[in-house]
Amino acid sequence: MVISGIRLPLMTSLIVWAVIWEIAGHTDAGFILPPLSSIIWRVFEIVPTPSFLDALLITGRAFLFGNAIAIGIGVPLGILMGRSVIADRLLLPWVNLFLSAPLSALVPVIMVLFGLGETTIVLTVVLFSMWIIVLNTRAGIRAISPSLIEMARSFGASRWQAFSRIYVWAALPEILAGIRLGMIRAVKGVVIGQLLVSVVGFGTLFEIYQSHFLMEHFWALLLVLFSFAFTLNELLAGLERRFAYYAASR
Amino acid sequence: MTPNVTDATAQRMSEFAPPFLATRPIVEVKSVSKTYPGGIEALSGISLDFPEGRLTTLLGPSGCGKTTLLKIIAGLIPASGGQVFVDGREVKGPGPERAFVFQDFALMPWASVIRNVAFGLELRGVAHSEREAIAERHIARVGLKGFEKKYPHELSGGMRQRVGLARALAVDAKVVLMDEPFSAVDEQTRRKFQEELLELVANEGKSFIFVTHSIEEAVYVSDRIALLSRRPSRVSAVIEPKISRDGDPDKIRRDSAYLDVVEEIWQQLKHYLD
Amino acid sequence: MQISDLATALPRLRDAPARRWRDILVHPLVLRLLSFAAVFALWEYAGRIPLSPAFPTFLETLGGLGAIIADGSLLKAFLITLYPLTIGLAVSVLLGVALGVLMGLHEPSEWLIAPLFIIAQAAPLAALIPILTFAYGIGLTAKIMTVCIMAMPVIVLNTLGAVRNTPKSLLEMGRSFLASRSQNIRLIILPAASPMIFAGLRLGCAAAFIGIILAELLITPTGIGDVISYNQSVADYPKMYAAILAIIAFSVLFIELLERIEVTLFRPEGRA
Numbered sequence: 001m002v003i004s005g006i007r008l009p010l011m012t013s014l015i016v017w018a019v020i021w022e023i024a025g026h027t028d029a030g031f032i033l034p035p036l037s038s039i040i041w042r043v044f045e046i047v048p049t050p051s052f053l054d055a056l057l058i059t060g061r062a063f064l065f066g067n068a069i070a071i072g073i074g075v076p077l078g079i080l081m082g083r084s085v086i087a088d089r090l091l092l093p094w095v096n097l098f099l100s101a102p103l104s105a106l107v108p109v110i111m112v113l114f115g116l117g118e119t120t121i122v123l124t125v126v127l128f129s130m131w132i133i134v135l136n137t138r139a140g141i142r143a144i145s146p147s148l149i150e151m152a153r154s155f156g157a158s159r160w161q162a163f164s165r166i167y168v169w170a171a172l173p174e175i176l177a178g179i180r181l182g183m184i185r186a187v188k189g190v191v192i193g194q195l196l197v198s199v200v201g202f203g204t205l206f207e208i209y210q211s212h213f214l215m216e217h218f219w220a221l222l223l224v225l226f227s228f229a230f231t232l233n234e235l236l237a238g239l240e241r242r243f244a245y246y247a248a249s250r
Numbered sequence: 251m252t253p254n255v256t257d258a259t260a261q262r263m264s265e266f267a268p269p270f271l272a273t274r275p276i277v278e279v280k281s282v283s284k285t286y287p288g289g290i291e292a293l294s295g296i297s298l299d300f301p302e303g304r305l306t307t308l309l310g311p312s313g314c315g316k317t318t319l320l321k322i323i324a325g326l327i328p329a330s331g332g333q334v335f336v337d338g339r340e341v342k343g344p345g346p347e348r349a350f351v352f353q354d355f356a357l358m359p360w361a362s363v364i365r366n367v368a369f370g371l372e373l374r375g376v377a378h379s380e381r382e383a384i385a386e387r388h389i390a391r392v393g394l395k396g397f398e399k400k401y402p403h404e405l406s407g408g409m410r411q412r413v414g415l416a417r418a419l420a421v422d423a424k425v426v427l428m429d430e431p432f433s434a435v436d437e438q439t440r441r442k443f444q445e446e447l448l449e450l451v452a453n454e455g456k457s458f459i460f461v462t463h464s465i466e467e468a469v470y471v472s473d474r475i476a477l478l479s480r481r482p483s484r485v486s487a488v489i490e491p492k493i494s495r496d497g498d499p500d501k502i503r504r505d506s507a508y509l510d511v512v513e514e515i516w517q518q519l520k521h522y523l524d
Numbered sequence: 525m526q527i528s529d530l531a532t533a534l535p536r537l538r539d540a541p542a543r544r545w546r547d548i549l550v551h552p553l554v555l556r557l558l559s560f561a562a563v564f565a566l567w568e569y570a571g572r573i574p575l576s577p578a579f580p581t582f583l584e585t586l587g588g589l590g591a592i593i594a595d596g597s598l599l600k601a602f603l604i605t606l607y608p609l610t611i612g613l614a615v616s617v618l619l620g621v622a623l624g625v626l627m628g629l630h631e632p633s634e635w636l637i638a639p640l641f642i643i644a645q646a647a648p649l650a651a652l653i654p655i656l657t658f659a660y661g662i663g664l665t666a667k668i669m670t671v672c673i674m675a676m677p678v679i680v681l682n683t684l685g686a687v688r689n690t691p692k693s694l695l696e697m698g699r700s701f702l703a704s705r706s707q708n709i710r711l712i713i714l715p716a717a718s719p720m721i722f723a724g725l726r727l728g729c730a731a732a733f734i735g736i737i738l739a740e741l742l743i744t745p746t747g748i749g750d751v752i753s754y755n756q757s758v759a760d761y762p763k764m765y766a767a768i769l770a771i772i773a774f775s776v777l778f779i780e781l782l783e784r785i786e787v788t789l790f791r792p793e794g795r796a
Contacts, residue, residue: 008635010634010635010642011639011642012635013635013636014639016636017639017640032655032658032659089552089555089556089559090555090559091559093556093559093560094559094563097772097776100726100730100775100776100779101730101733101772101775102730102733102734102736102737102772102775103734104734104735104737104738104741105737105748105752105768105771106768106772108741108752108753108756108764108768109764109765111756112576112578112761112764113575113576113578113579184646187646187647188648188649188650191648191650191651192650192734192738195650195653195654195738195742196738196741196742206651206654210654213658215655215658218654218655219655221651222651222652222655225647225651226643226646226647229646229647229648230642230643230646230647233646321696324700325699326696326699326700343699344699344700344701344702345702346702348700349700349701350696352693352696352697354693356691356693356694356696358694358712358715358716359793360715360716360791360792361715362792362793369701369711370701370702372711373698373701373702373703373704373707373711401792401793402793403793404793417701421701
């Protein structure tokens with residue numbers, strides 16, 4: 001927006017909302033929504049505690065493991081579906097199904113099968129992030145210009161060379177977009193998993209703060225999580241833009 | 251549009267239309283300049299007249315500002331300096347006396363051919379049955395009879411541009427502005443279009459302003475060609491190809507007068523290429 | 525489309541008997557059926573090993589499904605679940621599309637409001653559920669609010685993006701034919717934006733289902749959430765799995781139905 005000739009960047013309005021939040025926190029709503037300033041103080045208080053660092057470690061580990069598995073399975077699966085009509089027709093209905101299905105309903109299944117531990121959280125992350133990676137990779141592979149593949153073949157590229165030197169690179173913008181979307185879903189998945197399991201990582205903290213009505217602590221935790229998710233999204237989007245130039249010139 | 255007006259215009263033309271371009275200017279561009287935000291100077295002091303009832307072409311190298319000038323005449327972009335007069339009135343924005351034909355057709359994909367053609371009339375509040383009748387006439391006129399209920403994605407590029415042309419004709423504007431209208435169609439369709447365009451200029455009594463980067467196309471269809479230089483654009487020459495347009499189109503394309511004008515323009519434009 | 529595929533496939537069968545099996549095999553419909561059959565067979569097999577005592581076979585799960593359909597508990601649970609879901613979704617759609625259109629047309633409101641939804645889109649909003657429970661109690665309101673916070677961001681941002689992405693040449697076309705502001709919005713911007721708005725609605729729907737199930741599992745067990753967690757606690761796994769299968773199938777079919785309705789009502793040109 002432009003005010004008297006000065007362009008205000010989009011996110012600057014968050015300052016307005018922060019002020020509104022601070023004021024609302026000093027009214028009766030303060031019981032549910034404490035003032036932002038006291039929540040920020042609380043962030044500095046809880047972040048160095050062992051229970052927080054422990055939760056961060058467990059959650060971060062589950063997040064990274066889960067994403068690694070999702071990428072490790074999702075990208076090859078997407079390439080396979082992009083190249084083989086039969087594999088595509090066999091698998092696409094399932095990928096589409098899992099992409100739009102309410103996956104939160106499947107978390108209880110993972111819980112009864114794998115117990116209330118880290119494995120369940122990792123699998124929840126995989127379940128949330130994998131499908132969009134598969135679908136984007138598939139789209140990227142299918143968008144490769146046939147003349148690029150013919151070029152590789154006419155210069156005598158072997159199957160492996162065509163795969164590693166052409167397919168992966170040509171589809172990279174879409175694959176990266178898929179990984180970014182997958183990671184955003186994974187953040188949601190890891191939180192949903194921990195809310196439902198509630199004895200692992202941040203789930204434990206949520207449970208403690210909630211049962212003791214520690215609203216400032218709870219909001220502090222939310223602030224940390226939301227900032228992390230937003231920063232991650234921006235970082236990945238920035239990375240994606242660096243590769244987008246050649247998506248446009250294909 | 252009413253047949254009377256067309257007849258009257260045609261009559262006036264036959265009364266006053268001596269050999270070449272003695273008609274009054276319908277569009278006057280007076281020292282128009284355009285600088286885009288960021289300091290890119292597209293046009294620099296362009297002055298140009300467009301004779302009534304004729305087709306005038308803006309010709310120049312890619313990115314020279316031909317389209318910018320056309321859109322300034324259309325009132326779609328404001329000029330940074332200078333004035334444009336259409337029919338004696340200064341241009342402040344788009345107006346009913348001008349109709350635009352877009353390079354990328356600008357058809358609404360969710361609307362049928364007839365609704366696309368009638369769109370200008372729909373915006374003016376013309377009653378449904380009346381505007382459909384007018385649209386049907388113009389659809390037939392551009393050779394798309396039977397395609398009224400089709401949607402743009404069911405048509406070829408050439409047919410889509412016919413829809414765009416019919417839409418511009420349907421509002422019965424005095425001046426039709428065409429922005430590289432044939433650049434997105436194949437060569438055969440393009441030649442057909444050029445012949446139909448000549449017929450339109452001869453019979454409609456409207457004034458046409460045409461933008462193209464093709465020398466042959468410009469010479470073939472134009473009564474007057476304004477050659478624009480590279481950015482910041484000026485008018486480097488005004489050429490009036492005096493080609494007899496009656497008879498076989500293929501003969502015209504082999505005609506020595508036609509080929510001479512093409513060659514003359516090519517010599518002038520050649521040095522912009524490096 | 526599949527029927528016409530079949531029609532073109534048939535004459536080929538007679539021409540080249542040697543290729544008959546391959547042709548039948550790669551037919552989309554056949555492959556789709558094959559795919560479902562394979563997964564269900566694998567499920568049945570894994571259930572019989574057994575993989576885990578908590579992993580019923582496919583047939584046992586179907587039996588469980590039959591049981592909860594027969595005693596009426598599934599239908600009752602669905603009605604309970606759908607109530608807050610429908611209200612929450614209706615609020616999210618109306619408010620979300622309105623906000624998105626407003627922001628798309630009015631830059632100051634975009635500056636003010638959009639950042640909230642951009643953050644909400646990236647953030648794990650499910651973590652707000654405990655706070656909503658504090659604020660609104662364990663009743664219907666908290667569940668409706670859960671559906672709203674899950675579904676709204678994607679609807680709002682898709683609508684905003686759709687309005688912003690109106691093709692420039694269509695806008696110029698409208699201006700050159702002298703469209704007024706309201707004609708411009710009604711006749712050009714909204715129709716041009718509608719495919720992307722509907723895509724947002726579908727995503728919003730999927731998020732709403734995630735939200736309502738979370739709410740029913742986290743806040744208080746009601747509806748489908750109750751069927752799932754009750755059967756989980758008494759270790760009646762076939763019924764638990766059947767309820768999960770039912771809600772997933774329902775949501776997928778619901779979103780499919782939404783798309784069909786969109787194409788028949790709003791896409792006269794017949795393009796999805």
